[in-house]
Amino acid sequence: MPSVPPARTRPRGARAAERVVGRNVLRREGREKLTGQAIYVADLAVDDAWWGTTVRAPHARARILAIERDPGYDWSRAVVVLAADLERRGYANVAHLIHDDQPFLAASVVEHAEEPVALVAAPSREEAERAAAHLRIRYEPLEPLLDFEGSRASFASYAIDKGDLARGFAAAATVLEGVYRFGAQEHAYIEPNGMIAWPSRDGVRRVQGSMQCPFYVVHALARLFREPEAAIRVVQTTTGGGFGGKEEYPNLIAGHAALLADACGRPVRLLYDRAEDMAATTRRHPGRVRHRSGLDSDGRLLALEIDVRLDAGAYATLSPVVLSRAVLHAAGPYRCANVRITGTAVKTNTPPNGAFRGFGVPQVAFALERHLDRLAAAAALDPVELRRRNLLADGETTATGQAVADAGASRQALAAALSRSRWRSTRRAHAAYNRRHPTRRRGLGLACYFHGSGFTGNGEIRLGSVAAVELAPGGRVRVLASSTEMGQGTRTVFAQIVAETLGLPYERIETVDPDTAEVPDSGPTVASRTVAVVGRIVADAARELDRALAARVGRPPGRRWTVATFERAARRHLAAGGERRFEARFANPAGQRFDDRAYRGDAYATYAWAATVVEVEVDLVSFEVEVRRVVSAQDVGRAIHPRLAAGQLEGGLAQALGWGLFEEVVMREGRMVNAQLTNYVLPTAIETPPIELAILERPFAHGPFGAKGIGELPMDGGAPAAVNAVAAALGVDLTEIPATPERIAAAWFARPPQERGA
Amino acid sequence: MKLRLIVDGRPVALEAPPMKRLLDLLRDDLGATGTKEGCGEGECGACAVLLDGELVNSCLVPVCQADGREIATVEGLAGSDGTLHPLQQAFWETGGAQCGICTPGMLMAAAALLARDPAPSESAIRTALAGNLCRCTGYVKIVEAVAVAARRMRRASPRRRAGARRGPVSRR
């Protein structure tokens, strides 16, 4: 068990002395982004590059009978790559991830609509598309598996057991069951996916583009071309949003672009347009969660039985880890002695679902928080009171038996969200408003949730991430890490951490765009790990540098440098032939221990905690929901850059509201039929309400300056809070999201007329 | 067809098919890639520019409609000496730009708003930006940035404040 110390670990004095951490310094890459000078993949001028395009299957499942080139078309200015070509050239047709079951190109059977079947490149986009249209592909459609409930093909399943479930239920005064369903969600980053690849030159293949995880691309391409990783060089371009959507799918795009470059001997740009990006790339896993729970007569949870079922799509990709995180968060930040959680991720013939901010937690948090409101009603308890009685306190244990020293932060978050939202008086005001108003109803909803920082279980230990700092000319320090900037402020925060560790001004610290030829593998930019995990490694590397320079000039380490003393020490150090670069590797600072067979132990090194209150007004004619207000209290450990932290929380909450209320992926025959921003409704500045935040700071002793991971936390609980608010406003039962006007109307008219009171 | 237009104050003459998208003319022919494409269907606003001062989505404008007119893009917002426009500065300070892909369009939409309403209310700002999607920020800091810039611009040129009375008075 990691020894997580109580509330305030460092003396207040130390914190008061911090000069860079906790301040809203101007973010890096600001000027470029604001003046239009930042270069995104589509902006990159590449001489003599050809354009690539991907030919995709129109069927959810089919046998490929033949792929023929129209003999009437002039193929001299186009190249085509098929699965057979990969085989011929001895390449491995497998997109390396977890199960390695997804091909770069379908060979004989198509497993989902939009599956890549052929690649075409030509000197212009128009020519590439024209050539692609002259490929004649004959399919024999096969019966697809589209219903995830009926699927027996499981990619992964997990179980967590704690206590004695039967005894828990036997003693319960109230038992309630429920089934909660949730739809998929598009990432809808405003910059679609794209990659540019160069043919192998001097034994190195270069790929550049929009991505979260440059080393994932290195691993995937090394596997594809059966080359050593050093033969692959991946550079991230300025990335216009990711949210998980640029975690694993870019491996495929990079492979495709590299195959085309290989085939035509020129650089190839493969840029998706919006429709292709929406239809073909990953989405948040749809699925359902079943709950059965028992409450004693004091409103304390005695038994929680939870079954999670996620629709993985046609290939495993990241579904096993998404499911794992879902299962580990399914019981929420609550105390319960008797728990059984099971989960499975099943195959359907639909495009693979994948990583999306929250990574399985939004789904289980929706189910649990909605269920708790229903459970409170069944037990005639106030929903706030039910949570208050069951939220973890400091040192209490989660479903995996992990004792979490700062778990009481969940209670602090609840108290802060309630007081900021003036929960009680607002509810009274709503009751009066609802009695008075003929066609509008207001309601408040609440959700409490948590999110583990970093990879699950032993993931970080296995990953063993590395980061480095190096001495740059002029007494400056450069941070080297593969963590990508995609809006969150990675480079800014890393610079702050190094500046603070050394006592140097923020401006003295340089950061670079990840280029795998230059930076060490600090792991992927996912899982709320960039600050909490990689930030710590960066700080460790800076401490190595400090020790070396301090020893060089004979002073004790750990003291603040001035610009002048640092510059002098750096010069002396280098003149004496000292190292320029200092690396540090993840060392499990929290002493985390997890049994990945029994699913017991320290599932995460630390958790961030939150409570969110949403206020809505529902129109009884159109059943449209107006979100009037969001109040959210989130514990971030330490806000290294309060404004950037707030930006993460606000953006995540807005995405969560979108998923809960507006965004609906409509699938027909295994294809997304609303793959356009015209009919996939993203919240605009009008639908997105003002968001009030209370940022709480219970430091994580092993995070840099106490920081926890916060990228995903805000995505986890906005949807249930919003749906609970709608349910409270109308007195209806809602168990499926998105809670569109149609679903709300159906729930409303399902009530007996005398209860509708309108 | 032969086109003459003014892009960010520079006269430009070139040959292009009349139905070519203004967005492609800017990005491909003029290399002005500051203006972004997020959807190509008029929904996201990443491609927004001002056409004779009017906010348009350049992915929906055929170049024949831009002939003889003046186009303002994000690339012309800052002063020639590199001084950022108050909107750019405010976006930077408040955190209104995260990934930055929506930012060029947001800035142009905000500039169009402040040109007609130097003292917009929060709801006027939200309405003016409703054609521009941002997936990163939840709009909070963007709305704040526009309000901050509006205030600074009013302070910098008090004469414009008289005009502000036409619009609702900002409470910020």
Ligand code: FES
């Ligand atoms: S690219 Fe023009 S509106 Fe989206």
Ligand code: FES
């Ligand atoms: S800052 Fe990323 S879309 Fe707006």
